[in-house]
Amino acid sequence: MRTVDSALVRDTVKRLCIEANCILPCDVREKLEEARSSERWDSARRILDRLVENYQIAEATTSPMCQDTGVACVFVELGQEVHIAGNLTEAINEGVRLGYNEGYLRKSVVGDPLRRENTRDNTPAMIYYDVVEGDGLRITVAPKGFGSENMSRIAMLKPSDGIEGVMDFVVDAVNKAGPNPCPPVIVGVGIGGTFDKCALLAKRALLRDANTRHCDPFYADMERRLLERINALGIGPQGFGGRTTALAVNIETMATHIAGLPVAVNLNCHVTRHMSAEL
Secondary structure, eight states, X not given: OEEEEHHHHHHHHHHHHHHHHHSOOHHHHHHHHHHHHHOOOHHHHHHHHHHHHHHHXXXXXXXXXXXXXXXXEEEEEEETTEEEESOHHHHHHHHHHHHHHHTTOOOOOBSSTTTOOBOSSOOSOEEEEEEESSSOEEEEEEEEOHHHHTTOEEEEEOGGGHHHHHHHHHHHHHHHHTTTTOSSEEEEEEXXXXXXXXXXXXXHHXXXXXXOOOSSHHHHHHHHHHHHHHHTTOOOGGGSOSSOSEEEEEXXXXXXXXXOEEEEXXXXXXXXXXXXXXX
């Protein structure tokens, strides 16, 4: 049994909150720069130039890439042979509190969804735990802005709707979102499970490297076809037109009931932010 001090968790989460908001992951940078090179619309190419310039300035000055520094979504893969000395959830929230204060990041969390009083420190974090084999501890912080989060959709399709029904739903979700999620987006798609599980699959899909396709060729082909259809919509960067509406489509799946076909779509904007650390 390996022991990890909760203070180390706190300090790691603090660092990840700041870095995730100021440093764009390499895969998303590559996709933006590829899109800039291949975009045929002049206005769209100019906007992509500005988006690239924005993330470069953010990293150079340790400034947030977006004024919406999001809800802190924290994904924890906890080895079953790890013992946390202290309270893990409290340590994560304290790390978020310190990171958002010391990093001068906008505090966007209200403590109650209807009474709307700001908690003033961006807590509580949205925490997702997975217990895995071994004695490792991996933490990923993914700040989620709500321009894109508000465009999420879920549907309980019929099995008879099949692959075309799923694809039509995904494309329609992006089309209806239009410019609101600050495209070019990365599209997370969850298929299967239950009502709640497919939504989590869609959110987890956004953590996958944008250059990595699904390990199953069937779904890898589906990702490719969806990306083509979405980019044919013409929404373009920031919604001003162009062929670059999405940078990638990531699908995650799991088993489901014989009577159901749950599908969820979770979008992320052009600053698809996430940072990880192994403790």
